Amino acid sequence: MEVEARSGGSSASEGRWSQSGTSLPVRNVQALAASAGELTADTIERYIQKVVDGDTVLAECSDEVPIIDLAKLLDAESVEAEAAKLKFACEDWGFFQVVNHGIPIELILGMKHDVQKFFQLPLKVKNAYAQRVGDLQGYGQAFVLSDDQKLDWADMFGLFTQPPQARDMSYWPSQPPTFRNSIEEYSSNLMKVAHSLATFVAKTLDLDPELMADKQVGQFLRMNYYPPCARTPEKVLGFSPHSDGSFLTILLEVNAVQGLQIRRQGAWIPVKPRVNSLLVNVGDFLEIMTNGKYKSIEHRVTINAQKERLSISAFQVPKYDGIISPVLGTANEKVLYKTMRVEEYARLYLSNKPDGKRTLDYAKLC
Ligand SMILES: O=C(O)CCC(=O)C(=O)O
């Protein structure tokens, strides 16, 4: 069965963010992976990527991914030292793990449980949720990142959870029965974490925190399901290399199946899931705002032969009808990025056709 995949979706003021996505028919890979007879050399072929197993992977660097303690940032005694770590993490890595984030564990466990249950629902039921929202939300492959239309080995379901005034929960899946409540609780807690982080990121840059808060007025939540791939898993990617079209992204790894790799100094570094932590990365909008001081790092997801991986990405996004421009160092440094309408950026990002380049390259002035 084919599902209609859309890269986004939403209603009125939350954003035409969502409506700028493209749509293409794709196979649901969870169903394909589950039926042994169907996973043949032919059906797997479109997912095979040339470069995956030839790339350098530095597993020994996994333990170096910076860890930021949010409780220490919130404590007057420790804030200076922790903010220095945060600055290093943003400048040098573009990725960090957040511990002591303050989101109650029961809530995280509830969300994880519900997401797992959701993906276990029959495809028809999940599709019905995607179809109910029509143009607004997508179930299936959210992105095709390469021009030659090769597809990633993942199914995704996304929805806007913020801002509250524009939120319409009637579009959210009501199965499992606790799901809506979990999404609601999880996303509002996460938005608070995102705002705290943005405040401290502003501090590391000597910027007005308002300037940062203003850049993450919306939150798009995407649940990612990467089925195991019994056939040539080393040649298949759950998510092709990309940077995120967000201000910050906050990722919750639902189970302990490793898969995420981040690009660093030309190699790929696998990130080990850490219990009770959230993984945060600098997105394209933060890179532009900081005139490249903080970099939006490329990352990808590899696939396991036996085990499924699930994750939840929360993209913090600016106002769709706002503008994005460098605000740092612009008085005495060379301005490296264009000033763009957020809408223009979003369209390019979601169409994946920014003149054959990454959207961020398109936004660069040289
Ligand atoms: O599933 C993951 O680990 C990463 C997902 C991701 O990169 C994304 O949603 O943009």
Ligand SMILES: [Fe+2]
């Ligand atoms: Fe990503």
